[in-house]
Amino acid sequence: MTIILTPYWSDGVQKLKIAPQAPAKPKHGLTPPVLEDSIHAQRCLAQLRSKDKSIEKYIYLSALKDQDPEMFYRLCLEHMSEFTPIIYTPTVGDACLQYSHIYRRPEGLFISIKDKGKIRDVIRNWPKLDEARISVVTDGSRILGLGDLGVNGMPISIGKLSLYVAGAGIRPSSTIPICLDFGTNNEKFLEDPLYLGLRKPRLTGPEMTEFMDEFMHEMSVAFPKLLIQFEDFSTDNAFLYLERYRNKYPLFNDDIQGTGAVVLSGFMNAAQIACQASGNPLSSHRILFFGAGSAGVGVAMQLMSFFTLNGLSVQEARERIWLIDSQGLVFDGRGRLAEHKKYFSRKDYHGPPITDILDIIDYVQPTALLGLSTIPGAFSPAVIQAMAALNPRPIIFPLSNPVRLSECSFQEAVENTDGQVLFASGSPFPEMKYGNTTLYPGQGNNMYIFPGLGLGAILARVTSVTDSMVEASSLGLANSLTKEEHSMGLLYPQIKRIREISAHIAKEVIRASQKAGVDRSTELRTMTDTELLKFINNKMWNP
Numbered sequence: 113m114t115i116i117l118t119p120y121w122s123d124g125v126q127k128l129k130i131a132p133q134a135p136a137k138p139k140h141g142l143t144p145p146v147l148e149d150s151i152h153a154q155r156c157l158a159q160l161r162s163k164d165k166s167i168e169k170y171i172y173l174s175a176l177k178d179q180d181p182e183m184f185y186r187l188c189l190e191h192m193s194e195f196t197p198i199i200y201t202p203t204v205g206d207a208c209l210q211y212s213h214i215y216r217r218p219e220g221l222f223i224s225i226k227d228k229g230k231i232r233d234v235i236r237n238w239p240k241l242d243e244a245r246i247s248v249v250t251d252g253s254r255i256l257g258l259g260d261l262g263v264n265g266m267p268i269s270i271g272k273l274s275l276y277v278a279g280a281g282i283r284p285s286s287t288i289p290i291c292l293d294f295g296t297n298n299e300k301f302l303e304d305p306l307y308l309g310l311r312k313p314r315l316t317g318p319e320m321t322e323f324m325d326e327f328m329h330e331m332s333v334a335f336p337k338l339l340i341q342f343e344d345f346s347t348d349n350a351f352l353y354l355e356r357y358r359n360k361y362p363l364f365n366d367d368i369q370g371t372g373a374v375v376l377s378g379f380m381n382a383a384q385i386a387c388q389a390s391g392n393p394l395s396s397h398r399i400l401f402f403g404a405g406s407a408g409v410g411v412a413m414q415l416m417s418f419f420t421l422n423g424l425s426v427q428e429a430r431e432r433i434w435l436i437d438s439q440g441l442v443f444d445g446r447g448r449l450a451e452h453k454k455y456f457s458r459k460d461y462h463g464p465p466i467t468d469i470l471d472i473i474d475y476v477q478p479t480a481l482l483g484l485s486t487i488p489g490a491f492s493p494a495v496i497q498a499m500a501a502l503n504p505r506p507i508i509f510p511l512s513n514p515v516r517l518s519e520c521s522f523q524e525a526v527e528n529t530d531g532q533v534l535f536a537s538g539s540p541f542p543e544m545k546y547g548n549t550t551l552y553p554g555q556g557n558n559m560y561i562f563p564g565l566g567l568g569a570i571l572a573r574v575t576s577v578t579d580s581m582v583e584a585s586s587l588g589l590a591n592s593l594t595k596e597e598h599s600m601g602l603l604y605p606q607i608k609r610i611r612e613i614s615a616h617i618a619k620e621v622i623r624a625s626q627k628a629g630v631d632r633s634t635e636l637r638t639m640t641d642t643e644l645l646k647f648i649n650n651k652m653w654n655p
């Protein structure tokens with residue numbers, strides 16, 4: 113279907129295609145004589161692989177998704193581990209940085225601060241109002257670890273939704289990528305004549321909140337069956353708008369909750385292995401966070417359940433967690449702290465500020481070091497060696513995205529721990545040979561969680577997304593590893609099994625929603641687990 117929409121930043125009228133429709137069979141003579149489907153799949157793959165630069169691959173796949181969505185998603189599913197680094201992190205980071213330059217055609221919905229007071233009219237331009245089920249909404253203010261990218265953040269919403277389709281079988285026409293344009297503080301973009309967004313400093317504060325209130329209300333009226341995923345809002349607004357709307361509308365924040373869930377899951381598997389090696393109980397883990405933004409604090413909050421599930425009280429669980437931010441160890445005596453850091457601020461440290469990560473490691477004696485700081489190389493060889501000196505199997509998760517902002521590489525972690533590291537990173541690293549063994553890095557990325565969490569929430573038609581549903585998604589992921597994956601030392605399942613994993617997570621999420629009483633699809637309550645899993649699988653769209 114092709115409809116005409118005029119983006120607010122465009123002078124001309126452009127065609128927006130929303131896909132996919134069942135392709136009409138071309139009339140005889142309008143395609144080459146021999147266009148066989150499986151051969152064409154090989155042709156598309158060969159074209160993709162012929163490109164040297166990952167951004168060229170991204171552009172090629174964007175065009176393929178537009179022109180032949182069935183083929184795009186089919187190849188995506190068949191080659192998940194090859195496609196995800198292109199349509200998602202790390203390449204989607206480059207696509208965002210260059211969006212205003214590589215832009216080809218409109219995709220998704222752009223709503224700017226200029227639309228305040230008439231957001232309803234803009235939303236109503238969306239062509240498939242009654243089909244919408246999931247929207248990823250960003251304001252472009254903190255895209256991955258790349259900072260304020262303004263409307264150049266749109267590819268992150270698009271990329272996440274492609275993973276909803278590929279990974280959880282959400283129908284492509286049920287997805288809405290949205291980028292809200294509040295301006296940008298990115299000087300380079302403001303000066304760039306090709307920049308596609310409003311050329312004004314970013315708006316925050318009460319006016320932004322008024323806009324958000326109107327936006328959320330109009331979304332709920334226009335799309336009564338829609339789940340919203342907030343993505344890459346800067347930390348202050350990420351917490352603000354999650355709390356403001358989470359009990360009013362079905363929504364979750366991926367950076368806080370999705371990341372929390374995925375890291376809890378990998379941590380549970382790593383902690384088991386680490387404790388087998390050390391002989392210590394699971395509850396004895398001590399977790400040091402490098403980075404205390406929405407992702408760091410979101411993960412810290414979720415990791416509380418690791419300890420409470422292992423018998424500690426909430427207070428004891430909190431005492432197992434330490435935060436480092438740009439000014440060093442976060443503790444009460446340090447002075448004024450941002451609201452979101454207060455809960456984990458240490459009350460038991462009374463010395464002078466400690467800023468050096470090695471000194472902090474010496475003081476905390478952590479079993480696990482988690483990076484959500486956007487500082488590449490922060491886990492230097494000396495830092496990794498210090499973790500290895502304290503632990504037979506140190507847990508080191510450099511989780512910042514994209515790859516070039518990772519706190520360390522897999523190779524550095526392996527070489528400085530004599531291969532003993534339990535590793536997960538935000539963006540993918542290749543497996544590596546160490547001695548006679550092959551070691552596999554984990555990818556601790558919320559892409560393992562949001563497709564299944566979203567699918568479960570959509571099918572249960574929840575009124576809100578509860579903490580128990582997020583925790584259920586995490587436990588569902590942790591328990592989804594096969595014997596073979598455990599024997600390979602993996603912390604996360606292989607990404608090629610994403611559909612199976614998402615279905616399993618969705619089942620757990622639906623059950624949790626039923627327990628919490630937020631489900632509206634009450635007919636699912638009486639199904640057995642086997643029936644529910646079958647129902648979920650039948651609902652998945654297949655290219």
Ligand SMILES: NC(=O)C1=CN([C@@H]2O[C@H](COP(=O)(O)OP(=O)(O)OC[C@H]3O[C@@H](n4cnc5c(N)ncnc54)[C@H](O)[C@@H]3O)[C@@H](O)[C@H]2O)C=CC1
Pocket residue numbers: 254255256257258346347366367371374402403404405406407408436437438439440484485486487511512513514517537538539556557558559
């Ligand atoms: N693996 C995953 O699934 C996810 C990864 N992330 C990544 O997490 C990173 C952080 O995201 P946010 O928390 O939203 O960003 P943020 O900018 O709010 O937080 C960064 C934190 O790092 C701290 N920091 C900065 N420089 C530092 C330094 N030199 N030393 C110590 N601490 C320093 C800051 O004080 C702040 O607490 C990003 O790279 C993002 O891509 C975010 C969500 C999901």
Ligand SMILES: CC(=O)C(=O)O
Pocket residue numbers: 201255256257344366367512513538557558
């Ligand atoms: C993965 C993700 O959501 C982020 O880096 O922001």
Ligand SMILES: [Mg+2]
Pocket residue numbers: 256343344366367
């Ligand atoms: Mg994000």
